[in-house]
Amino acid sequence: MPEILPIGGGKGGVGKSFISANLGALIAKRGKRVVLVDLDLGASNLHSFLGITPHRDGLNSFLNKKSSCLENVALPTDHANLYFISSVNCSMEIANLYHAQKLKLLTAIAKLPFDYVLLDLGAGTNFNTLDFFLTSNQGVIVCTPDPTSIENAFRFIKAAYLRSIKHVIKSNGFCETIKNAVLENETPSMTASNIIDMVIRHDPAKEEFLRERISHIKFHFILNQFRKNSDPALGEKLKMVCNRHFYSCFEFLGNIRFEERVPSAIVSKKLFIREHPEAAAASDLYRIAEQLLQKLPGG
Amino acid sequence: MKAFEAQNYYQLLKIPMDADLITIKRAYREALSIYGEEALATYSLFPEEQRTQLLQTIETAFHTLIDTHRRTVYDQMLRDSGQVHEAHDPMRTIRTSDASSSRIATCDPQDLRSRVKEKYSDEKIRSMADQIIAKDQISGLELKCLREELGVEISEIFKEMRIPKSTLNHIEADEYASLPVEVYLKSFLKSYAQILQVDSQRVIEGYFRRIALSDG
Numbered sequence: 001m002p003e004i005l006p007i008g009g010g011k012g013g014v015g016k017s018f019i020s021a022n023l024g025a026l027i028a029k030r031g032k033r034v035v036l037v038d039l040d041l042g043a044s045n046l047h048s049f050l051g052i053t054p055h056r057d058g059l060n061s062f063l064n065k066k067s068s069c070l071e072n073v074a075l076p077t078d079h080a081n082l083y084f085i086s087s088v089n090c091s092m093e094i095a096n097l098y099h100a101q102k103l104k105l106l107t108a109i110a111k112l113p114f115d116y117v118l119l120d121l122g123a124g125t126n127f128n129t130l131d132f133f134l135t136s137n138q139g140v141i142v143c144t145p146d147p148t149s150i151e152n153a154f155r156f157i158k159a160a161y162l163r164s165i166k167h168v169i170k171s172n173g174f175c176e177t178i179k180n181a182v183l184e185n186e187t188p189s190m191t192a193s194n195i196i197d198m199v200i201r202h203d204p205a206k207e208e209f210l211r212e213r214i215s216h217i218k219f220h221f222i223l224n225q226f227r228k229n230s231d232p233a234l235g236e237k238l239k240m241v242c243n244r245h246f247y248s249c250f251e252f253l254g255n256i257r258f259e260e261r262v263p264s265a266i267v268s269k270k271l272f273i274r275e276h277p278e279a280a281a282a283s284d285l286y287r288i289a290e291q292l293l294q295k296l297p298g299g
Numbered sequence: 300m301k302a303f304e305a306q307n308y309y310q311l312l313k314i315p316m317d318a319d320l321i322t323i324k325r326a327y328r329e330a331l332s333i334y335g336e337e338a339l340a341t342y343s344l345f346p347e348e349q350r351t352q353l354l355q356t357i358e359t360a361f362h363t364l365i366d367t368h369r370r371t372v373y374d375q376m377l378r379d380s381g382q383v384h385e386a387h388d389p390m391r392t393i394r395t396s397d398a399s400s401s402r403i404a405t406c407d408p409q410d411l412r413s414r415v416k417e418k419y420s421d422e423k424i425r426s427m428a429d430q431i432i433a434k435d436q437i438s439g440l441e442l443k444c445l446r447e448e449l450g451v452e453i454s455e456i457f458k459e460m461r462i463p464k465s466t467l468n469h470i471e472a473d474e475y476a477s478l479p480v481e482v483y484l485k486s487f488l489k490s491y492a493q494i495l496q497v498d499s500q501r502v503i504e505g506y507f508r509r510i511a512l513s514d515g
Contacts, residue, residue, distance in 0.1 A: 151343040193301075236480050237333050237340035245301050245344070249465065254476055291476060 004136035010152030012123035015224035020120035021049035026289035028082035040122035042095030051269030058086035070108035125159035145230040226255035308360035437505030443471035460490040
């Protein structure tokens, strides 16, 4: 069973694919077998960060049953131990993945014969993205020190949090009142704390169980595009605030300093850390990869 | 989302009950930099109404604790309502009002203190502690060894001092990047040292020196 590491964060353009590609390469360099999966369905560009143009089949061949095994559509990269499953050749309608396809994909991901599977997720908080994120309890949230990015990151965390609470309630014999309220009426304004309050009122015995389950979800923050005038304590503050106000567990992995040469590395089809190993951002990525490997069970 | 309801003013500002004025002011500024209206760290996290409430609570906490008279009254209230143990107790403890943790059998702080004291009658443990404290740099691993030698559990420190278990683990694992900001770390190390009954000033200095030298 691989260690699955979803990389999400709500906002687009904050560097999820950049971080996935480079972290993947750094982990592979440590001798671990790594596969990157581009799950930004309908807006894939992980291949660009890797400097690959995937002509061959990718996720599409698996989803349309041409290839029976997800492993077979993983392309080698020019980095040892690093493989890549692209979604760039998927149909134009791939963003609206069917439920059954999603389940098939999640099951196949969990069985990939690699040490690490990095899932590069899309922006937004649609159910597919949230479920990809929640397929592991150790996701990474990428954001930048900008209000809009932080707003979207909080939104993403709240949405993921709410969805996992709903999953727990759905499958663990909670009393009917709660199930109905949470699952069937789908009150749009229902928040995680409403649900917890409701559990306290109607099924107090389950409250601790619910809290215990959501306390297992771990979020790792990375602050990307960190600039000289950004608050150096921001990451720690985010971590502190989230640990205080959510029941899940939050860690801060570090800042990645802003780097203006990222686009030019893409154009020259080179992975950033390989092209600019001396860059400040490269050493930040290296440090974060080390930290992650220490924290993950498979490290 | 959890609010501040279950926390007393000290927990809210993340300071020990014997915090001095400078510590209180620093903690207050820190809280404002996190919960203030222009703070990036909580941008859009709370509905406006809730943020106003949180800020009001922080204000009240600050103004109560910097006023000697109001603080005395407040501390008395905490003790009378059983939220904390006796005053002037070197190990002043904040008893949790959280139902889930009170269900776990809590051990008496007096008990823990005398247990640690008794352990120190063992010459080997005594000299181990002395050696660690005498060092220029002190690592989390050394502190951990001492704690284990003294038979103190992480969960006991958590119960006594309300230091998050994950933070304790980071401190002991020397995971410096995951440690809280300086002011919290200092107060945590101080509490930690108090439990192990070693010189807290030396522990703080030694630990910070080691962090500084590990950098770069």
